[in-house]
Amino acid sequence: MxxxxxxxxxxxxxxxxxxxxxxxxxxxxxxxxxxxxxxxxxxxxxxxxxxxxxxxxxxxxxxTRADLVVAVYRHQVEACVEAGPALLAGNDSPHAALVQWVDHFVDFLVTKHGLAEALRSDDATFQSLHTYFLDRLVPVCADLLDAASAAGEVRSDVEALELMHAVGNLCIGSGRDSRYDARRVVALLLRGLRAGREAA
Amino acid sequence: MxxxxxxxxxxxxxxxxxxxxxxxxxxxxxxxxxxxxxxxxxxxxxxxxxxxxxxxxxxxxxxTRADLVVAVYRHQVEACVEAGPALLAGNDSPHAALVQWVDHFVDFLVTKHGLAEALRSDDATFQSLHTYFLDRLVPVCADLLDAASAAGEVRSDVEALELMHAVGNLCIGSGRDSRYDARRVVALLLRGLRAGREAA
DNA sequence: TTGATAAGCGGAACAAAGTTCCGTATCGTC
DNA sequence: GACGATACGGAACTTTGTTCCGCTTATCAA
The missing domain is CATH 1.10.10.60 (Homeodomain-like)
Known part of the structure; x- marks a missing residue:
């Protein structure tokens, strides 16, 4: 670094x-x-x-390339980190805060050509990139998730790490095909996260 | 071919x-x-x-590498294609059929090291792989989706292509990290697909 | 069986990209 | 201005994909 x-x-x-x-x-x-x-x-x-x-x-x-990528995007990632608590404080519903935060993250990812792909690559070159993103963002996401869970707004059986992976994955290829919109499917995913009495 | x-x-x-x-x-x-x-x-x-x-x-x-990959996995992809109508016929609920079909596809993808990644790669080498999968599977998925939609079981604003992209994306990296399970998040996504009167 | 011939084969050679290494140039200090 | 430490540039090496062509072999007709 x-x-x-x-x-x-x-x-x-x-x-x-x-x-x-x-x-x-x-x-x-x-x-x-x-x-x-x-x-x-x-x-x-x-x-x-x-x-x-x-x-x-x-x-x-x-x-490593990851060092360069991290250096280039550090500001924006940190902005995302800071947005978490701010959104939580500014929203009555933790679920709403979570949705807005995820949207923010998705906006960031889909506008960085190839970044989402790199994040999921198993190429050793990108290992530390992956690590950096997760280290910084998972705790923030976990706070949002915990709050929403405590408020009974979302299921409690999903971990922040898993959610971040899923959201990151869904951003892959967004922008390459106008028929695929990461924002839309992420919204679907978050909808599935909603607390629901209805079984599977 | x-x-x-x-x-x-x-x-x-x-x-x-x-x-x-x-x-x-x-x-x-x-x-x-x-x-x-x-x-x-x-x-x-x-x-x-x-x-x-x-x-x-x-x-x-x-x-091209795509030709080789297609040749290797053709049988399994075709099996997936045939499973669609069969599941639809064998289930009372089209939504249940859809879920089972997607599970089947996910099982296939996550056990093929690197295949999900290749499917989403923008590398020209894999273009035709991408095309093959979509050509074969999207119509099947569309039938399932249409049936479920007609039965009022799922939202009608999601296209088969988009769903397939999303599912494929979610399979990336499954197996590399035991804390991330593609099946679980795909289930979440499908849950979000459920028809719901609740807005947002 | 035996050529003739087209189909197919092997792998050297070339290209693109990452990565390493070391002689040389430059900075900062005395 | 001289000297040691620091940093620089880019040639050289590695890995992987891709092309090309002289050689080999299967097939078929005589």
């Missing part, structure tokens, strides 16, 4: 060289652009070329 | 050479084994080696 510059210069002198910090910035911008243009699988060479650096420089700053 | 041998020798003589038919058989077996061992992404070289043929022979018989 690259992070070290700007702010208060820490004791000792582990501060990165100026050119390194500059390159990291440049790379982040180039990667973001490449991700929009070609998805999160954009070839390393392309990103390097766009940033005007050698491929070695990418690997030095972001050892 | 390789298919031409055995049975009645057709007029003219477009019958394949014996060694070619033999190789096709061998390849199919080798591929099936490789798919089980390493998923449907098993390297072409590995499959060729396992079958004791050159890579050229694979490409001659199965020009």
């Amino acid at each position: 690259p992070d070290d510059d700007g702010g208060a210069p820490e004791r000792r002198s582990p501060r990165k060289r100026a050119d390194a910090r500059r390159n990291e910035e440049t790379l982040l911008r180039a990667a973001a652009a490449a991700f929009v243009a070609s998805g999160v699988d954009a070839p390393v060479r392309d990103i390097a070329a766009k940033a005007g650096v050698g491929v070695g420089t990418i690997y030095r700053h972001f050892p | 390789p298919d031409d041998d055995g049975g009645a020798p057709e007029r003219r003589s477009p019958r394949k050479r014996a060694d070619a038919r033999r190789n096709e058989e061998t390849l199919l077996r080798a591929a099936a084994a490789a798919f089980v061992a390493s998923g449907v992404d098993a390297p072409v070289r590995d499959i060729a080696a396992k079958a004791g043929v050159g890579v050229g022979t694979i490409y001659r018989h199965f020009p």
